[in-house]
Amino acid sequence: MIKAMLIAGCGGFIGTCGRFLIGRWCRYLFHGIFPLGTFAVNLIGCFIIGLLVGLLEKTHLISSNYSIILITGFCGGFTTFSSFADDMWVLGSKGDWGTFALYLILSVVFGILLVWGGRALIR
Numbered sequence: 001m002i003k004a005m006l007i008a009g010c011g012g013f014i015g016t017c018g019r020f021l022i023g024r025w026c027r028y029l030f031h032g033i034f035p036l037g038t039f040a041v042n043l044i045g046c047f048i049i050g051l052l053v054g055l056l057e058k059t060h061l062i063s064s065n066y067s068i069i070l071i072t073g074f075c076g077g078f079t080t081f082s083s084f085a086d087d088m089w090v091l092g093s094k095g096d097w098g099t100f101a102l103y104l105i106l107s108v109v110f111g112i113l114l115v116w117g118g119r120a121l122i123r
Contacts, residue, residue, distance in 0.1 A: 001053035004065075004068050007025070007065055007068045007069045007073065008068050008069065008072045008073040008076070009073065010069060010073060011068070011070060011071075011072065011073020011074040011075075011076075011077065012072075012073045012074070012076055013076030013077065014073070014074055014077065015045075015073065015074040015075060015076065015077025015079075016077040016078070016079030018041070018074075018077075018078050019037075019041045019077065019078050019079070019080060022037055022040055022041050022044075023037030023038070023041070024037075025037075025116040026040055033091070033094075033096060033099055034099055034102075034103065035083075035084075035087040035091075035103065038080060038083045038084055038087055039103065039106070039107060040082060041078055041079055041080065042079050042080065042081075042107060042111060043108065043110050043111060043114055044078070044105070045078045045079030046079070046110075046111040046112075046114040046115045046118070047117060047118045048074075048075060048078070048118065049071060049075045049079075049114065049115060049118065050114060050115035050117060050118020050119045050120075050121075050122075051119070051121060051122060052067075052071050052075070052118075053115075053119060053120035054069050054076050054116075054118055054120070054121065054122030054123065055095035055122050056071075057119075057122075058122050058123065086101065086105060088100060088103065088104060091103065
């Protein structure tokens, strides 16, 4: 159990660092109200988890430790539902309902499509 937690923690550290860097890069390039950093990491993470789970289902090549570090650790640290929820609250509290709706719809629809796409790519 401790070994699995440490493995997941290593993956989470790498995922969190990636999320931090992409968030900073998006803020540097894009200065609008749309939370592009969180949006980008969540969609990229959806595609990555789709690829990894698809690979696991198809080939069974990903061992338990790889699954823990890549899926639980990396994807768990890289994507961020709590930041998404906070972004939604901020947009709602500002009364920016157009951006609120756009962010919500795009995140859910494209997130599901990218998980599907990642899994379909592996098939």
